[in-house]
Amino acid sequence: MNLIPRILAVAALLASPAAAEMKTMNGAGATFPYPIYSKWFDEYHKVKPELQINYQSIGSGGGIRQITERTVDFGATDGPMTEEQLMKVDSRILHVPTVLGAVVPAYNLKGVEDLKLSGAVLADIFLGKITRWTDPAIAKLNPGAALPDTAVTVVHRSDGSGTTYCWVDYLAKVSPEWKKKVGVATAVKWPVGLGGKGNEGVAGLVKLTPNALGYVELIYAKQNGIAYAAVLNKAGKFVKAGIPSVTAAAAGVKMPKDYRVSITDAAGEEAYPVSTFTWLLIYEKNSGDKGAVLKDFLRWMLKDGQGMAGALGYAPLPDSAKTMVAKTVETIK
Secondary structure, three states, rough: OOOOHHHEEEEEHHHEEEHHHOOEEEEEEEEOOHOOOOOHHHHHHHHHHOOOEEEOOHHHHHHHHHHHHHOOOEHHHHHHHHHHHHHHOOOOOOEEEEEEEEEEEEOOOOOHHHHHHEEEHHHHHHHHOOOOOOOHHHHOOOOOOOOOOEOOEEEOOOOOHHHHHHHHHHHEEEEEHHHHHHHHOOOOOOOEEEOHHHHHHHHHHHHHHHEEEEEEEHHHHHHHHOEEEEEEEEOOOEEEEOOOHHHHHHHHHOOOOOOEEEEEOOOOOOOOOOEEEEEEEOOOOOOOOOHHHHHHHHHHHOHHHHHEEEEOEEEOOOOOHHHHHHHHOOOOO
């Protein structure tokens, strides 16, 4: 009989609002890392069932806008915020690198399995100077390939995008004309092409459009069964995107204290030239216990989350970067 009061007390505790309360954190931004972030937030919820992390895959431009307007608890981008953008935020923003990935030239050409492209050719295609698949510049890189004598349908992002930033950052490094006429930003004025929203939208358009060429994060090409080209790197070698070639692109980088670094057109024979870090945008000072919650998640991301990157086509952070990031995480308030 003396157990009944105890049972009733436990039942009352379990039914109390405090015990049942679920804490929610909201983030938004880049589509590039969405597959790995979805995996991480799901796995972390198993570790911390009282915490639900929601993430909207709306593009890096949207993530930067929402973190600036304080409508989310964290943002995400594949294109670092500019000094001008950082000045608009009423708190210091930390760029926390999470994984590395690749942006690939995804194409839809019947009978062509191993397309090779150079940065100069890609720039000229997206500038509208090369308009047909049988153009001599493409044919020269692909001797013997059954290239169709058809127009190239260019597909690009219609929204502000870190994937775009990585892509045009690379094109600007290999094409002075691109740098002068179009430039580098998360959103640019495209000379030619069709626009798709998000990596999902571009992948969908390429898959459904014969003779199309677009750019997407590697995992979106793999998940949609879309072919993607090898790209001529700085060492003069054609390299396909993959974990080893993305890791090689980051091998020689000197990481700055604010982590805003470009690794496109990297040196090294095995380096894939359109590689990038992707970043979470975190307020250095947070209200309530949000800073502690974010800090705990980021510690888990560095320790356990990195091991999940490879299965989804991302490269984990180099050990030197993880050491730096771990120290930065501890500064979150």
